[in-house]
Amino acid sequence: MKLVRLIANLGYGSRKQVARMFREGLVTDAAGEVLYADDRVDHADVRIDGEPLDPAPGLLLMLHKPVGYTCSTKDPGRVVYDLLPPRFRLRRPLLSTVGRLDRDTSGLLLMTDDGQLLHRITSPRSAIPKTYEVELAGPLRGDEAETFASGTLMLESETSPLQPAVLEPTGERSARLTITEGRYHQVRRMFAAVGNHVEALHRSRVGALELGGLPEGEWRQLDVSERDAILAS
Structure with a gap:
């Protein structure tokens, strides 16, 4: 890919604006040598006004x-x-x-x-686990872990039950919940389904x-x- 197109695709400006940067000598290699639009240079060796390029596509x-x-x-x-x-x-x-x-x-x-x-x-199909730290308005009843793990919990307006989830109580009104789905407001709706309300929600982990x-x-x-x-x- 030509340098002009690469730099433009990284968000530095339109191709016309990037071409102007070349004319003004703002595009150099790591040693400070001015580059030209047709030069072939490794991404890691390109500098814009002395600063390394932003991460390459595939970020x-x-x-x-x-x-x-x-x-x-x-x-x-x-x-x-x-x-x-x-x-x-x-x-x-x-x-x-x-x-x-x-x-x-x-x-x-x-x-x-x-x-x-x-x-x-x-x-x-990937079923990548996502872990959340949950703060609740009311105390845990004690049966939530079994309910969430059952694979039978239905959320309001849904037509299929949730996949089994793992609940670990971390306090009277707090828990760690790991799910493998990503339904709309799923964690909040799960606790609403068992009569509680999520006051604070924080995702701490995706996969490993x-x-x-x-x-x-x-x-x-x-x-x-x-x-x-x-x-x-």
Whole structure:
């Protein structure tokens, strides 16, 4: 791929704007030598105004989503793209969220511009486990774990029961829940179905990938071993 097209696809500007960057000498190699639009250079060796290029297509990143942000590009309020470099929302292929966390849910959110990878992670056939830390309005009754594990729980307006889920109480009004589906507001609706209300919800794990110590509102690129940790679950 020509450098002009590559840089434009990464969101640095239109092809016309990127061509102007070449004319102005803003595109160089790692040693500071000016590059030209027809040059063939490894992605890692390209600099824009002295800074390395953004990650190449095939990007998979993990974001620690705070409460109050939506997984959208069009919401009039705060969106998860506001937490990323501005160019990221202009990348082609599009950088998309892998599934969604609602506005009031925090935690581990995956984003990628690899459509095939997105499909593999979100496909119901993959049954990738997702773990949530839940704070509840009322105390646990004691039978929720059995109900969630039964594979017979029906949510309101649904026509098929949920797949078995694993509930681990962590306090009188708190629990850790692992599910393998991604139905609309599933965790909140599960607790509503057993007479409780979710006050706070945080996703801590997807597959074998944990959020770890990534600060709230921060992101980082995932490597191949971390991608495999998601898919191998």
